[in-house]
Each structure stands twice: as structure tokens, then as C-alpha cells.
Amino acid sequence: MSSLNPGAKFLSILITAIVLSLSYRTKTNIIVAIAALVLTLTYRGLNYRRLILILGPFVLTAFGFFMTALLFADESANFTGTYGKSEFNVNSMATAWLLSTRIMAFGCLAILFTLTTEPEAFFRSLRQQFKLSSKFAFGLLASYHFLPTIRGEYFMVRAAARVRGVRVWPLSPRLIIPILVRAFRRADNLAMAMESRGFNPLAPRGQAITVPLRVRDALFMLFPVLAVI
């Protein structure tokens, strides 16, 4: 999976997801979910801790969908069972399975992409194959690298507020404003740093590392076919 072109992989997974979102078949969902999961597991550099951290919320979300669909499905016939005080029927059971397996399929597709793709290679591919302007591609890459810093800042500001005995919730302006202030400064400084080193988005530029588009990418483009079966 890692040797695939990230852009082509992204496109192929996107198409699969779109096809899935237009189809209403539990079996298809399960096939796609399992295929994606198996492909992910064959990836050698797989980070199992991240896999579980990302998969956990998916399973919970799918379970939420399952229960919601079970109790609030848009049908009313053939009561077959009770759950607490409410009754559910065969139809809502089917709907529940359909919606929750669908979430799992999306989740597995997401994992397939996220865990087997190098962010840097993805941005390179966006620029080389999808002609994203270098201004935005490098802007994105720079911001992506600031993710750990910004996350750290967030927890730091929150800790600082707590030390002073200030009650905060995740979206308090008291937390966000200092971080946004830094964001503006950071964007300015970064732009200045890049431009002073001669970054010019309009000038023709070479590629330090090229991300090739190979036959195997064309083969992976057949992946959405799974969703049609």
C-alpha cells in the first residue's frame, strides 16, 4: 500500500466511498470494510496504537448509529422484539445493520488511507499529479508540521487557566484567543521566512523528490469495483 501513489490512492478511496454512500446494501458495506481492513493490515509499517486509537471512536459511532436506527427507523411493521420499553421490528433491525456497517466501511476506508500514507508524499503528489499550487501545498505542509506544536499550546493554555483557577470548556474564548493570536503571528513569520529564503510560487521549480504514478496505481483504481459487486 505504501508504494502506491498517494493521490491516486486518495481518489480511488474517495470514489469507493461515494459509490457506497449511494448504495444501500449491508453486504457491500461489509465486503468493502473487510477488504480495506485487510489491505491496511498488510501494510508493514503499521502503527497498531494509532490503529486502535482511530478505530475506537469509529466503532462507538457505528454503535450509536445502530441503536439510533434500531429505535428510530422509518418503518412500522411486524414487531418482533422489545428493547426496554420500546419495540423494534425486522425492518429497523436491517436498517440498523445497514447504517452501522456503512459507518464501519467508511471508517476502514479512512484508516486504509490515513495509516498507509506518508503526509509528505501526499502533499507532493497533490502538487505533482493534481497541480495544487505550490503556495497551498507548502502552506498545508507547513501547517501540518505545526500540528504537534499547536496541540501542545492548547493544553498549555488550558493548564495555565486551570492553575489560576479559571474554569474553561474546550471552546472558551479564553483558550482560543491566545492560540489564534499565535496562529496569526506564526503565519506572518512563516511567510516572511519562506519568502526571505527565495520562495516564489510563480517561478518554475524542480522537484526534489518525484512521486511516480505507476501501473499498480491504475490497478488500485479498480478498488471501487468492489463496492459495485
Add this chain to the structure above:
Amino acid sequence: MFKLKESFEPWKLREALLVGIVSVVFGVVYVAVTYLSVFLATLISFTGLGLLVYEPIYGVWFMASTFIAYFIRKPGAAIMAEVLAAFLEVLMGNVFGPLVLLSAALQGLGAELVFLAYDYKNYSLKVMILASLASGLVSFGLGFFISGFTLLSFGLILVMLAIRLISSAFFAGYLSYFLAVRLEKTGLTKGYGHRAS
């Protein structure tokens, strides 16, 4: 269709960087809120209302888009902010994976159309709330395809829609506006897209 009365400067590097970094900031906030709600949703999922827990925080999704649009007042800002945020979201690991790119583009388009209707000149609280409602509506419409809302009962859908719209208006409309105005007062934001008015 709409016709813009003036031409706009192309995007500057610092603006592209600002979009990226602000998206990361809201991304971090969003993840923090999401973990809280996943926890809550699991607690009450046996009542079948677990899905509703995500609705009140849905508006946080659109915050980057309206916030950026407030500072970078040119065509495409709202869409660009949503799309760049979606790329980062995919790399951080989102349930819907690459699909968020599509929904982000369409949600951004919703907000974009509102700003376009005001000729990229009016960024009052009212317009910000309208833009956030447009994003909320589009995202809900997409829910019919992506999450299969069609299969749920009509009453539940109406409740979800109401909560999502209120959440959009509050977070992406009111809170984004509030934060943007506060930041503007710091004087740091000079030179970002504001044309002399």
C-alpha cells in the same frame, strides 16, 4: 448570476499559511470536543439518541471557514478554508476519511454563496450567521446520502436538523464572529484582506 464589481488580488503566501494554521487550530479544538462527545454518545447510546450528541457540536466544523472568510475577504476563502481543513482532517484520521473532502467543499460552497450574495463586502454578525446556516443546511443534505438519514424516522430527522442549525449559527456564526472581532482589536490582523472601507 452574481457579478463582482471589482477584481480581487490573488492569494498571498501568508494568507495561504493562515488558512492552514487556523484550520489546524480549529482541528485541534474539534478533536478535543469530539472525544468528549464520543464519550457522552456511548453513555446514552442505549436510548438510541446517541446520534444526537454529535449534533450540538456540529457547528465547530464550520468555524474555520467563517472565521477565515472574515479576515480574507475574497472569493474562494470559505471553500478553501474548509477544503484545507479537510485535508488535515483526513491525515489526522476522520471517520469519513477521504469523503470529508467532498462534503467540506460543498459545505464551504454553501457559506461562500452567502458571502458572494453580499459581494464580499458585508461581514456583519447577520451575514456570518447566514453563512453558517448555509453550511449547516448543505451538510445536513449530505447526511441523507452519506449517513443514510432517509432510513430514519421523520421526527428524529427534524430534531437533528434543528439542533444542527442552532449549533451552526452559534459556533460558526456567533462564536466565529466574536473571536474574529476580538482578534481584530489586537491589531495583529492588519493587512489580511481588509480593503479600506
